[in-house]
Amino acid sequence: MTTHNLKVAIITGASRGIGAVIAKQLATEGFAVAINYANSANEATALVAQLRQAGHQAIAIKADVASAEDVRRLFDETEAQLGKVDVLVNNAGILKVMPLAQHSDELFDQNFNIHARGTFNTLREAATRLNNGGRIINFSSSTVGMNLPGYAVYIASKAAVESLTQVFAKEMRGRNITVNAVAPGPVATDLFLHGKSEEQIQTFAKMPPLERLAQPEDISRVVSFLVGPDSAWVNGQILRVNGGLV
Ligand code: NAP
Secondary structure, three states, X not given: OOOOOOEEEEXXXXXXXXXXXXXXXXXXXXXXEEEEEOOOHHHHHHHHHHHHHOOOOEEEEXXXXXXXXXXXXXXXXXXXXXXXXXXXXXXXXXXXXXXXXXXXXXXXXXXXXXXXXXXXXXXXXXXXXXXXXXXXXXXXXXXXXXXXXOOHHHHHHHHXXXXXXXXXXXXXXXXXXXXXXXXXXXXXXXXXXXXXXXXXXXXXXXOOOOOOOEOHHHHHHHHHHHHOHHHOOXXXXXXXXXXXXX
C-alpha cells in the first residue's frame, strides 16, 4: 500500500486509550495513520480493520518506543508502506505510581525509558525524516503542575518530555515544523482508571472547576488543532488540557 497523496501520521501507543481516538480522528481528517503499539496486537489490528472498512489508510506497527532500533524500524515501515511522515504524535505512556521511598529501580527505568527516552528516540528520527512543514505533539501530564505525592518519578519523566519539547522546537528552525506538548489532566482511560477505587476516581473527577473526568475526545480535539493549519503560530508550548485543574 503506497499513499503518496495523503499526509502521513505516526501515533505512538495508539492501540488503546487516547492514542486510539487520536488515530481515528486523524484518519477521519484525511491522514494515512501508522498505529504503533507495544503489546496490544489484537486491539491495534482491530482498529486498523475498522479504519480501513471506513475507507481510511491505516497500518499497525509493533515497536517499543524505549528502543532506538524499534523506533527506527517504526519510521522505516511507515515510510515504506505510507510514505514520508508529516505528523508525529508521541502519546505512548504508562502510569505506575509509588512514593519515592518505596520506588523500585526497575519502575524508575520503565518511566524514564518510555516517557523520556521514548520521546527522545522518536524526536531524533523525526529530526531527519519528518517532511518540512510537519507537526510534532508530545505527551506530558498536568501532574507536572500538581506535584502530587506518589507521582514523583512519573512527573519527573514527563517534565523531561516538556524540556525536550521546548528545546527541540528551537532545533527545528528553518524546517517550518512546530513542536508542542499536550499535558492532560485525568482522562477516563485504563491508564487512569486501573487500580483506583470509585471514591478515588470521583475525587479526581471533582478537582477541576468543570467537575468531570476528560474523555479521550477532549484531548484528541486539541491534538487535531495542533496538527491543523489554525495552530501554525503555536510552537514550543506546553498546553495543559484539564478543565482548569491547574
Ligand atoms: P492507555 O489507555 O494506558 O494507553 C497507553 C498506550 O500506550 C497503549 O496503546 C500502549 O500500547 C502504549 N504503550 C505503552 N508502552 C509503550 C511502549 N513502550 N511502546 C509503545 N507503546 C506503548 O493510556 P492513555 O490514558 O491513553 O495515555 C496516553 C498518554 O496520555 C500517556 O503518555 C499518558 O502519560 C498521558 N496522560 C494520560 C492521562 C490520563 O488520565 N489518562 C493524564 C495525563 C497524561 P500496548 O497496549 O500495546 O502496550
